[in-house]
Amino acid sequence: MNPKDERTYVMVKPDGVKRGLTGEIISRVEQRGLKIVALEMFQPTKDQIDNHYPKDQAWIERLGEKTLNTYAKYGYDAMKELGTTEKLKIGKMVRVWLIEYMTSAPLVKMVVQGAHAVDMIRKLAGNTMPALAEMGTIRGDFSVDSAASANRDKRAVFNILHASENPQEAEHEIKHWFKKETICNYARTDDAV
Numbered sequence: 001m002n003p004k005d006e007r008t009y010v011m012v013k014p015d016g017v018k019r020g021l022t023g024e025i026i027s028r029v030e031q032r033g034l035k036i037v038a039l040e041m042f043q044p045t046k047d048q049i050d051n052h053y054p055k056d057q058a059w060i061e062r063l064g065e066k067t068l069n070t071y072a073k074y075g076y077d078a079m080k081e082l083g084t085t086e087k088l089k090i091g092k093m094v095r096v097w098l099i100e101y102m103t104s105a106p107l108v109k110m111v112v113q114g115a116h117a118v119d120m121i122r123k124l125a126g127n128t129m130p131a132l133a134e135m136g137t138i139r140g141d142f143s144v145d146s147a148a149s150a151n152r153d154k155r156a157v158f159n160i161l162h163a164s165e166n167p168q169e170a171e172h173e174i175k176h177w178f179k180k181e182t183i184c185n186y187a188r189t190d191d192a193v
Contacts, residue, residue: 004191007037007183008117008164009173014105015158017041021142022108025161028124028138033190034114038183041108049102052176053095057088064091067151074148081152094156101156109177118170121163130159 010029012022022041029036044052054060064087071078078085082093112121126137129147133140138160145158164170174183 004115005113006115006117006167007111007113007174008121008167008170009162009177010110010112010121010164011162011177012108013159013161014101014107015145016142016160017106017108019142019160021138021160024142025138026110029110029112029121032114032120032124033188034112034117034120035186035188035191036110037113037185038111038178039108040110040182041106043106044103046099046103049099052102052173053098060091060095061087062091063094064088066147067091067094070147070151076148076152093154097150097154097156101158111174111178111183118164118167122165125161125163128157128159130157133159 010025012025016022016025026036026039067082067090068078068085068087070076071081078090082090084090114120124138126133126139126143128139130139130143130145131147133143135141143159147157150157164173
């Protein structure tokens with residue numbers, strides 16, 4: 001496959017939709033020279049979101065570990081606030097918070113294609129933790145949430161959008177959210193660049 005044909009999955013999360021940032025996100029993607037080949041606003045079901053996020057133990061433990069790291073960094077007591085310090089148990093809690101958050105409002109889902117689309121979208125999006133996202137990225141410019149605050153409120157971090165982490169995840173997510181016939185193939189005037 002030619003790198004310019006790489007596809008990735010992007011989803012504007014509830015806070016992005018509610019804040020009217022969908023157009024800004026689309027604009028930044030297209031200005032970068034990437035093309036949107038599928039796009040839809042929809043209200044997800046819990047089942048759809050549950051199947052979007054991985055269910056394997058390693059991924060869930062990673063969520064728990066990130067949460068524990070945030071508690072340690074800011075000097076909060078995970079045992080006192082969450083009732084456990086077990087990565088798996090905390091990861092399962094966070095996964096529930098994610099599902100609740102992602103079903104709280106409509107989402108905008110899209111397939112983006114272009115040279116190294118996965119890496120380019122991750123670069124445009126910025127770090128998933130808003131405080132670490134560089135200015136000039138979508139999260140750095142528009143996200144004001146804190147992982148520590150989200151953990152203490154027992155909710156997901158409001159970080160504007162989801163972007164596939166790697167080509168394998170992108171392939172899974174595109175197949176999960178779009179039928180093959182709903183993805184358009186067209187040439188942009190700048191595709192030759």
